[in-house]
Amino acid sequence: MHRIRAIVENTFKESLRQRILNLLIIFAILLIVVSIFLEPFAIGESPKILRDFGLAVSSIFGVLIVIIIGSSLIHKDIEKRTIYTVIAKPVKRGEIIVGKFLGLFFLIAVLETGMTIIHQIIIFIYEGAFDPHLLIALPFSLLEVMVLLGILLLFSSFSSSTMASIMGIIFFIIGHGSPDLKLFADQSKVVLLKYIAYVFYYILPNLENFNLRIELVYKLPVHHDQILFSLCYGLIYTILLLYVATIIFEKREFK
Amino acid sequence: MESAIKLEHIYRSFKTHFWQKRKLVLEDINLEVFQGEVFGFLGPNGAGKTTTIKLITGLLKPDSGKISIFGMPRDSLKAKQLIGYLPESPYFYDHLTGYEFLKVHALLGNCKDYEKKVYEQLEKVGLKSAANLQLRKYSRGMLQRIGIAQALITDPELIILDEPLTGLDPIGRKEIKDLILEQKQQGKTIFFSSHILPDAEVICDRIGIIINGKILKVGELKQLLKKGIKTDEISLEDWFVKQVKEKDA
Amino acid sequence: MKRYIYIILLFFLIANLSYRIDLKKSPHRLIGELMYFPSGVAVKALSMGFYAPLADLIWLRFIQYYGEHRMTDAKFELMYHILDILTTLNPYFIHAYTLGALMLTHDAKNPEQSKILLKKGIHSNIKNWRLYFVYGFIHYVFLHKYQTAHRYFKIASTLPEATDMPKRWAAFTLYKKIGDLKSSLALWIDLYNNCKNPEEKNIAEIYIKNIKMKLDLEFLNKKIEEFKNIYHFYPPTIKHLLTYNIIDSIPSEPHGCKYYIKNGKAFSSWQR
Numbered sequence: 001m002h003r004i005r006a007i008v009e010n011t012f013k014e015s016l017r018q019r020i021l022n023l024l025i026i027f028a029i030l031l032i033v034v035s036i037f038l039e040p041f042a043i044g045e046s047p048k049i050l051r052d053f054g055l056a057v058s059s060i061f062g063v064l065i066v067i068i069i070g071s072s073l074i075h076k077d078i079e080k081r082t083i084y085t086v087i088a089k090p091v092k093r094g095e096i097i098v099g100k101f102l103g104l105f106f107l108i109a110v111l112e113t114g115m116t117i118i119h120q121i122i123i124f125i126y127e128g129a130f131d132p133h134l135l136i137a138l139p140f141s142l143l144e145v146m147v148l149l150g151i152l153l154l155f156s157s158f159s160s161s162t163m164a165s166i167m168g169i170i171f172f173i174i175g176h177g178s179p180d181l182k183l184f185a186d187q188s189k190v191v192l193l194k195y196i197a198y199v200f201y202y203i204l205p206n207l208e209n210f211n212l213r214i215e216l217v218y219k220l221p222v223h224h225d226q227i228l229f230s231l232c233y234g235l236i237y238t239i240l241l242l243y244v245a246t247i248i249f250e251k252r253e254f255k
Numbered sequence: 256m257e258s259a260i261k262l263e264h265i266y267r268s269f270k271t272h273f274w275q276k277r278k279l280v281l282e283d284i285n286l287e288v289f290q291g292e293v294f295g296f297l298g299p300n301g302a303g304k305t306t307t308i309k310l311i312t313g314l315l316k317p318d319s320g321k322i323s324i325f326g327m328p329r330d331s332l333k334a335k336q337l338i339g340y341l342p343e344s345p346y347f348y349d350h351l352t353g354y355e356f357l358k359v360h361a362l363l364g365n366c367k368d369y370e371k372k373v374y375e376q377l378e379k380v381g382l383k384s385a386a387n388l389q390l391r392k393y394s395r396g397m398l399q400r401i402g403i404a405q406a407l408i409t410d411p412e413l414i415i416l417d418e419p420l421t422g423l424d425p426i427g428r429k430e431i432k433d434l435i436l437e438q439k440q441q442g443k444t445i446f447f448s449s450h451i452l453p454d455a456e457v458i459c460d461r462i463g464i465i466i467n468g469k470i471l472k473v474g475e476l477k478q479l480l481k482k483g484i485k486t487d488e489i490s491l492e493d494w495f496v497k498q499v500k501e502k503d504a
Numbered sequence: 505m506k507r508y509i510y511i512i513l514l515f516f517l518i519a520n521l522s523y524r525i526d527l528k529k530s531p532h533r534l535i536g537e538l539m540y541f542p543s544g545v546a547v548k549a550l551s552m553g554f555y556a557p558l559a560d561l562i563w564l565r566f567i568q569y570y571g572e573h574r575m576t577d578a579k580f581e582l583m584y585h586i587l588d589i590l591t592t593l594n595p596y597f598i599h600a601y602t603l604g605a606l607m608l609t610h611d612a613k614n615p616e617q618s619k620i621l622l623k624k625g626i627h628s629n630i631k632n633w634r635l636y637f638v639y640g641f642i643h644y645v646f647l648h649k650y651q652t653a654h655r656y657f658k659i660a661s662t663l664p665e666a667t668d669m670p671k672r673w674a675a676f677t678l679y680k681k682i683g684d685l686k687s688s689l690a691l692w693i694d695l696y697n698n699c700k701n702p703e704e705k706n707i708a709e710i711y712i713k714n715i716k717m718k719l720d721l722e723f724l725n726k727k728i729e730e731f732k733n734i735y736h737f738y739p740p741t742i743k744h745l746l747t748y749n750i751i752d753s754i755p756s757e758p759h760g761c762k763y764y765i766k767n768g769k770a771f772s773s774w775q776r
């Protein structure tokens with residue numbers, strides 16, 4: 001445990017030094033600007049826009065950080081050869097993967113929590129009351145971050161950091177387009193194509209499972225089973241990704 | 256005497272480009288380093304020293320052959336626990352302070368009382384005053400020393416140093432040499448590679464010479480020098496140049 | 505080997521969870537998302553510049569929405585809203601206007617919205633003859649505003665790339681009212697032959713079949729009267745018309761149903 005902790009702390013600090021938390025200020029400014037400027041367009045919808053926009057932007061910020069920093073987590077260490085002394089210590093490769101994962105994940109968790117608090121405060125300023133219902137979006141947004149970070153680490157474990165970010169973006173798009181994949185599968189008349197589409201639909205990460213933003217903004221009912229299953233889905237998917245990343249990383253050499 | 260490192264029939268090749276043929280870099284390396292000795296691994300540029308060391312520390316894997324550390328397979332965590340490693344021209348996390356850097360490695364090396372160990376090491380390599388300085392502000396010599404501190408922090412039985420003396424001024428070299436000898440006094444095994452032969456001459460019990468990926472000679476320093484030149488007075492450097500020339504001819 | 509088994513097991517678990525989550529999700533979520541956007545402007549602001557692909561995506565979902573509701577409840581409350589968002593994202597999406605207007609009139613029974621939609625399309629695509637044609641078409645066939653229809657068909661016929669269809673239709677509107685079933689049938693068949701996408705053909709087909717049925721019934725009723733005049737009783741079945749040599753053959757029902765006679769009047773079993 002202490003070995004993972006050391007890597008987690010190290011990764012957290014390294015990433016923190018890139019001044020990521022400054023995004024909080026940008027987030028606050030964005031929200032205020034948007035809520036002021038969209039007001040005249042919104043025609044009575046501005047409370048909704050403030051909510052939609054706040055949730056969307058905080059989620060996008062998290063995803064951006066995953067893709068930008070997550071892709072270089074392992075590569076920076078290899079390119080700068082800082083990983084050499086780490087590999088030579090009695091550390092399992094899996095511990096490095098998990099440590100890197102948790103280190104960046106915790107940082108993003110701090111960031112997103114900060115953004116959620118700012119969001120709530122701005123809602124409070126405008127409406128005189130908090131909207132605690134929206135808080136459910138936070139763990140789900142973090143689940144999405146988890147899965148994406150797992151994907152980036154998986155690709156980092158064998159390909160370049162550029163490749164890893166591109167794959168991250170592709171999986172992000174696919175992951176949110178999965179309802180359309182299902183639609184395609186449902187409607188496809190070619191049986192083979194239909195089954196291939198279904199297999200992809202069920203195997204590829206379905207990031208829409210973590211997207212409850214609309215339901216939350218409109219206070220629509222969300223079945224608690226859906227919440228529970230989505231939670232399990234995110235966790236198990238992440239475990240799978242990290243497991244595969246570890247297997248690949250164990251074979252990796254440092255030339 | 257028991258062996259600390261044992262390399263048996265190690266082969267290793269690299270592909271520079273994926274369409275090119277593999278280039279053999281290490282060819283049938285057999286080498287044994289005994290417990291408690293200081294072993295100098297010498298050879299010209301590109302001979303395969305760093306490659307050999309990376310194989311021992313697990314950064315690379317051999318194409319074939321067997322590597323054991325104190326009789327244990329190299330990949331086992333137990334074996335790794337006994338190794339301290341300083342890479343060639345090391346780079347460390349720029350933004351960490353000397354203290355933080357050592358702390359990470361102490362924790363990775365399963366040190367129980369890491370705080371005490373970190374300060375001990377900082378003291379030992381003379382970097383106590385720079386403990387809270389970020390590594391990017393360290394000089395070349397300071398980096399080399401913090402690198403050695405990182406290798407020694409787990410109190411390893413086997414210390415592997417890839418060119419620990421390169422890039423240091425005479426005082427720096429003296430300090431490192433003293434450190435190596437001190438470790439030897441404590442019964443530790445030291446395996447290091449070097450170009451700087453006069454320094455190696457002072458501290459080595461035995462040396463191994465590698466040229467073009469093949470071990471040319473292994474043996475006690477005094478005997479090798481005698482055998483080669485038949486007089487005690489000639490330096491290792493002269494002897495070495497002669498050996499390389501002979502080999503090329 | 506063990507590792508592969510673990511990985512496969514995890515994948516099965518994931519697929520299973522994914523399946524369970526889908527069961528709990530609200531089924532109309534796809535289009536539901538759009539419902540909550542007050543306007544296309546908001547969607548556009550959030551689409552980060554990817555207007556056209558987003559419009560395409562909405563189009564795909566719209567088709568899905570249309571098919572789903574046609575099969576089930578025939579409620580199309582959101583139709584205009586979706587089309588409005590779509591055409592705000594991509595104002596040059598001609599299909600969304602033409603087909604959308606047709607669906608709004610025929611399925612959602614809301615010609616006013618289809619007029620607004622087409623006006624919006626014409627605003628952005630002044631030279632597109634199809635938009636004028638569909639505008640005229642809706643006025644002619646559904647609203648029976650023959651003058652407006654005539655005007656729009658004429659405009660359409662002068663625009664670049666226009667086929668001779670609008671010219672034909674403009675001529676039609678001058679001397680034939682749509683109450684005349686035969687000319688109406690000719691128009692629909694003309695439309696059917698000149699459109700390419702299945703949805704449009706579908707709608708045309710429905711009208712063609714209906715008109716054909718009405719024409720058949722008109723014809724049969726006339727023959728029934730003829731029968732009565734000769735034999736002084738109503739034929740109890742269609743077959744009687746044939747056996748008494750009043751007609752040469754029984755017209756085939758276009759929906760695949762049967763014609764029959766009840767109380768001296770012809771009906772189609774499709775009408776029930």
Ligand SMILES: Nc1ncnc2c1ncn2[C@@H]1O[C@H](COP(=O)(O)OP(=O)(O)OP(=O)(O)O)[C@@H](O)[C@H]1O
Nearest residue numbers: 255269270271280299300301302303304305306307
């Ligand atoms: N990653 C690699 N890909 C291809 N060739 C490599 C790689 N690493 C090393 N080599 C080749 O292997 C040979 C040995 O390299 P190595 O670094 O082990 O030499 P060395 O003895 O440490 O040299 P130096 O004294 O300069 O450090 C060289 O010819 C080098 O070109």
Ligand SMILES: [Mg+2]
Nearest residue numbers: 304305306343
């Ligand atoms: Mg070297």
